Amino acid sequence: MLSATDSASVQLRALQDDIANHALKLLPVEAGIFGVNPHPDEIFNDSVENSENHKAFLIAASERAEKIDQEALSETEKVEYLFIVEAIKQEQVIFDQYLYELPASHMHGNIPMLQMVLTQYSPLNTKEDLANYEKRLRKINARFDDTISGFRSGIDKKVTLPVESVELLIKSCRMQIVEDPRDSAFNVAAKVESLLDGDKDFFIGAIEESVIPAYKKLLDFFENEYLPHARTTPGLYGLPGYEKAYNAYVKQHTSLDLTGEEIHEIGLKEVERIAKLMEEAKSKVFDGTLAEFRAALYDREQFPQAFFENLDAVIPHYQNVLKDINSRMEPLFDQLPKFECNIVAIPKTMEGSMPLAIYMPGTPTTPGRFCANLSLHKTKPNIVANALTLHEATPGHHHQISLAFEDESTHLVKKIFMCTAFAEGWGLYSEYLGEEMGMYTDPLQYYGRLEVEMQRALRLVVDTGLHAKGWSFDKCVALMQEHLSLPVEEIVTEVKRYCVIPGQALAYKMGELKIKELREYATAELGDQFDVRQFHRVILTGGSVPLMALDRNIRAWVARVKAQ
Known part of the structure; x- marks a missing residue:
């Protein structure tokens, strides 16, 4: 039978594992950044169902976190626990934003970024990798249908992109519509020639049948359906629920x-x-x-x-x-x-x-x-x-x-x-x-x-x-x-x-202001004991944490140094 301490530790680790696995499912291509590839033939999913599933997962994860006995955790585990709690809260604020209605712009999302992300982070080291990459290409056309559905929902709710952003999205789509699919930026044949056994057109079918039609469809949608509804005001100000939405963006x-x-x-x-x-x-x-x-x-x-x-x-x-x-x-x-x-x-x-x-x-x-x-x-x-x-x-x-x-x-x-x-x-x-x-x-x-x-x-x-x-x-x-x-x-x-x-x-x-504030604090508190290399090590240890977590980490480090 597990002790209270063991039980809390096991619960924490299980929650960490489940959140990581959930995130990798949401971002299957970006998983390559971390050297893992649990969904090798999957790509983005902008569907409303996926959004609702994500929201339900976060609610359940928050409830699981509340049931963990913090007092039974080690000091290191308490830091891990607080990170998880804050990460969940940070992620939950996005549901007060226009997440579904504005799935992309000329600066973010899969329309402008997909080609760069897909070609950089899809593993291309084996023939199986190439087959999975080809499957990913074939899913692009259908997945952009969900993206378009989100934009249409925004039209209905009067939450749309500015005209200028739509015009740049149109330009971005045109750049991906090439006459010869061999010239497509999605065609990685030249990078993996040794694995193709002479079949330099291995990816051409997927590009002809999925990639180029996807961007043609997006182009038609933006030019003929969305652009007339694009907002003429630059900011969120004045959109339905803009105050709550902007506060959520600020918090995020x-x-x-x-x-x-x-x-x-x-x-x-x-x-x-x-x-x-x-x-x-x-x-x-x-x-x-x-x-x-x-x-x-x-x-x-x-x-x-x-x-x-x-x-x-x-x-x-x-x-x-x-x-x-x-x-x-x-x-x-x-x-x-x-x-x-x-x-x-x-x-x-x-x-x-x-x-x-x-x-x-x-x-x-x-x-x-x-x-x-x-x-x-x-x-x-x-x-x-x-x-x-x-x-x-x-x-x-x-x-x-x-x-x-x-x-x-x-x-x-x-x-x-x-x-x-x-x-x-x-x-x-x-x-x-x-x-x-x-x-x-x-x-x-x-x-x-x-x-x-x-x-x-x-x-x-x-x-x-x-x-x-x-x-x-x-x-x-x-x-x-x-x-x-x-x-x-x-x-x-x-x-x-x-x-x-x-x-x-x-x-x-x-x-930057927070990091400088914490350096001034640590310098004043530690005097001659302050070591800038150790200060930077503490900041860079443990990931990209919320600023108040960083504040706790630095103050705890200062206390440890003073106690030596």
């Missing part, structure tokens, strides 16, 4: 119990603070006003060093920056991931809707990838190259995510669930660490570092302005133009992003 992405108004005020203060630093940085390289300096940054004659000679120089430049960063890691970190970050170009099919760069995690056998959007590097000065590499690669996303995935002592559930504010906060904090690492000795790179921080501060103001205050699109663009050197086209792209992923833009600054 920040993990904090703050209102949009409170975050708006934090943003305004940060904008004011960073503006003063930008003025100081500008004065070291330019005599005119900040507005004049922002314009001058795009003048190749005044600042030739700020531009790439051609697009062939972009990837090698980022590789050199990463090499420099790697040489400066030891004073701040005592752990390094198994793989260095790969730097590659974003697929051309995604260039029109993606930002300057994104990070795609690796798997247990492949490195993660920093993906640069070459189309945005054609005329843009490269003053943010150092900050961007610190954020996306090392010690930012690649470093943090890789270490979390490589930790064999961490339960899989803690690798699957990600707190946006932790992940993006760490990325922005990593940009700040570049100052301590000596990565901003070039005054233009330092100014660029401040500019991208200003961009994150403005996001607090603009995101809350759009969704909680009813700001117009033009007002948001004007505010960002007032503080950034970005061309108006890029600012417009940024604001379009905030319109369709409510709350996500808040994660960066809110997470």
Whole structure:
């Protein structure tokens, strides 16, 4: 017979296992990130039935968690228990959002992302893998029917995407409709030629019969049925139940119990603070006003060093920056991931809707990838190259995510669930660490570092302005133009992003501010005992946790150090 302690431990482990298995079923392709593949021929499922099943599972999981005797758990297990409880709560808030009615946009969901995710994370090492990949392709057409049903439900409820996002989705669909299926980005035959026994057309039938028809169907739906109903207002403001929905998005992405108004005020203060630093940085390289300096940054004659000679120089430049960063890691970190970050170009099919760069995690056998959007590097000065590499690669996303995935002592559930504010906060904090690492000795790179921080501060103001205050699109663009050197086209792209992923833009600054707050606390409490490498180890141990869990972890570490 199990003791109370054993029983509680067994219940906790069983709950962790069940939640992990449930998540892998929801995200069968992304399971490859974690080196497992329990549903090798499955893909996404946007059906209302799947959504309702997910909701029922979370309710049952919450009830199971409540029945576990916390006092019978070890101290380590109590931390695991609190993570599970908070993860369930974080996931449950999405049901106050427009989850079913807005299953995708030009920035998220399976319509713009499926090709990149499917080709990167589907295992392609055996003939059986290839057969499963082909089965996945054949399911695409039918699964997008469920996606369309969700959008139709949104039309009925008057909850639709902005016109601009729909137009970009239309463009994204067109990019996947090719005359020759051999040219499809879903065709991986060239990557697996040695396994095909000469059959280079192994995937062509599935692409002709499922993939291309799927995107043609989506294109027809968006152009002829959905676009006339697309909302003409940029934010959620004014949609049925928008206040409850936006609060849920804020909670999901920040993990904090703050209102949009409170975050708006934090943003305004940060904008004011960073503006003063930008003025100081500008004065070291330019005599005119900040507005004049922002314009001058795009003048190749005044600042030739700020531009790439051609697009062939972009990837090698980022590789050199990463090499420099790697040489400066030891004073701040005592752990390094198994793989260095790969730097590659974003697929051309995604260039029109993606930002300057994104990070795609690796798997247990492949490195993660920093993906640069070459189309945005054609005329843009490269003053943010150092900050961007610190954020996306090392010690930012690649470093943090890789270490979390490589930790064999961490339960899989803690690798699957990600707190946006932790992940993006760490990325922005990593940009700040570049100052301590000596990565901003070039005054233009330092100014660029401040500019991208200003961009994150403005996001607090603009995101809350759009969704909680009813700001117009033009007002948001004007505010960002007032503080950034970005061309108006890029600012417009940024604001379009905030319109369709409510709350996500808040994660960066809110997470970074929390990490900095905790470092100040630990430094003050520990004095000479403070070890920044140990501080970073504690932060990076145990996965991407909600910010209040991170607060508990750091305070517990401080208490342990003081007790020594």
